[in-house]
Amino acid sequence: MTVDTPGPGPSDDPADEGEGEGEGEGGGGEQDGGREQVDSPAEGQHLEPGPGAGLSDRDVAVLAVERRGWPGPGAKERAIRERLGISPTRYYQLLNALLDDPRALEHDPVTVNRLRRVRDERRERR
Structure with a gap:
């Protein structure tokens, strides 16, 4: 039919x-x-770039380390050295630059916005 x-x-x-x-x-x-x-x-x-477009693998890994909760600074520093192969000082320099990168915000908005708030609060206290 x-x-x-x-x-x-x-x-x-x-x-x-x-x-x-x-x-x-x-x-x-x-x-x-x-x-x-x-x-x-x-x-x-x-x-319309996809999530994480334009970010290097290292930048994505930095955000992934920061997204995870850590029991203390020692464990986090060990993970930074082992997983990323960089010093904690360099890690925090890269992380600070990522917080101002719109590609990082697009990739992981929850983590980036949380860290921006923490950074802004610390700057206001100074």
Whole structure:
């Protein structure tokens, strides 16, 4: 029976999407072209970078260490040296710079905002 409209609908949509890709590249079909521009990898990378985009592996690891709760400063310092291979002083320098980096805020907003509040409170006390 031809009463089942859901069957032909979905089969028509993929065909339209396939045609929209060709037309989007050629400049035809404003509605389909608009969708294709958002989905195209080149423009998608510039418009909506993924989580952690632009951060180095080390920067992501610094945020991961800071996100975790530590029983005391000794354990945290050992973990910094073992996992990151840097001194705690260098770690805190990198962390402070990350707090001002919008890419870090995008990657881990909870941790970055918490640390910004702590930093601001300490600065106000001085």
